[in-house]
Amino acid sequence: MINVTQLGYAGVNVVELDALEHVLGKVCGAEVRRDDNRLYARVDERHHRMAFYAADRMSLAYMGLEVESLDALRAAEDELRRKGLEVTRATAAEREERAVLDMIHLKGPDDIRIELYFGALVEKQPFKPGRAISGFVTGDLGLGHVVLASSDREAATRFYTEHFSFRLSDYIFWDEAEATFLHCNPRHHTLALMNPCFGMVPGQFNHLMLQVGSLDDVGRAYDMVHQMKIPMVMTLGRHTNDQMTSFYIRTESGFAIEYGYGGVEVDDRDWDVKVFNAPGLWGHTLAA
Ligand SMILES: [Fe+2]
Known part of the structure; x- marks a missing residue:
């Protein structure tokens, strides 16, 4: 392992x-x-x-x-x-x-x-954000999370949990979607594996999540997306499992950037693996 x-x-x-x-x-x-x-x-x-x-x-x-x-x-x-x-x-x-x-x-x-x-490599020069924000939540939690479509979600889950120290966070099953969420540090999930639902093909990169340190960072980005008419995949909402408040920007290349605040952290000594029947508590509606 x-x-x-x-x-x-x-x-x-x-x-x-x-x-x-x-x-x-x-x-x-x-x-x-x-x-x-x-x-x-x-x-x-x-x-x-x-x-x-x-x-x-x-x-x-x-x-x-x-x-x-x-x-x-x-x-x-x-x-x-x-x-x-x-x-x-x-x-x-x-x-x-x-x-x-x-x-x-x-x-x-x-x-x-x-x-x-x-x-x-750590840079000598301090991080200079592209706009005024409180900052990204990285450090020991890493960059964020990646969500992929898998041809065989259960076999892929075994690969990451048997060869590497990924551990099960929870599952969400809704509509035609099946998703397994895995963590390797306290970030709720670093990797999520989905069945090839909603037109995705096996191996397809669905989204990358970046977490920021303040809800206002997310809110200001949300305002900018509206003002600049940048396309979204999903509107502002809050997830059931990691409780992240986020929205999803649609890039022109086809993957999404989830921009969020406030995800829960996993403590492996006391963690219940749950099964949810929806990805969102509120919001996160598909954007037109
Ligand atoms: Fe996500």
Whole structure:
């Protein structure tokens, strides 16, 4: 069992960068750095936590899962190889691009690229948000959460909970949707796996959640989205399971950014796994 401490970073292939740069910087408040084919987004002291690459189609390029030391990374590599999984060591160029000390990668369910790493680079310069916000909730909780469609949700859940230290948070079943929520630290979920419902295809990247430190950060972004006529997937609402108050921005590449405040934290010593029959307590209606 490999102890994963957080989702440290994520990479996404996107078909559009200009509007994304605006949304991440001016609406969400990330610090964005752009070159021709790549957008880095910084949300805390680290060099970056998100990278977006110009591509022909949208997909999750990789998830960066953190382990606690270089020794732990070596042990993880040995363990995965012993289990017969194919593991590749990062090249020097990949380590530099991700801004980590070392990294290995493997293919997870639905060919999702999982990167295990240690040693995320911390920037000398302070984080400079793209607009005035209280800040992002990251630190030991990691970047946020990722939601994926799985061809076999139960097999994918076994993969993440048997090879890695992901633990069950809860389930939501509604309409045609089945969702399993997994945590690896107190953040309610770092990874959620859904059946390929609502027109999603297996392996499809549905959304990335960014959590901010104040409800006002969310409210001001919500105002901006209305003023700027930025499309939404779901309106403001509150989730049943993680109790996050959030809304979902629709990016032009097709994935969503959930922008939220106030998610509950899991204490593994005293956690009840529940089954919910709806994702929302209120709001979160599908936007036209
Ligand atoms: Fe979410």
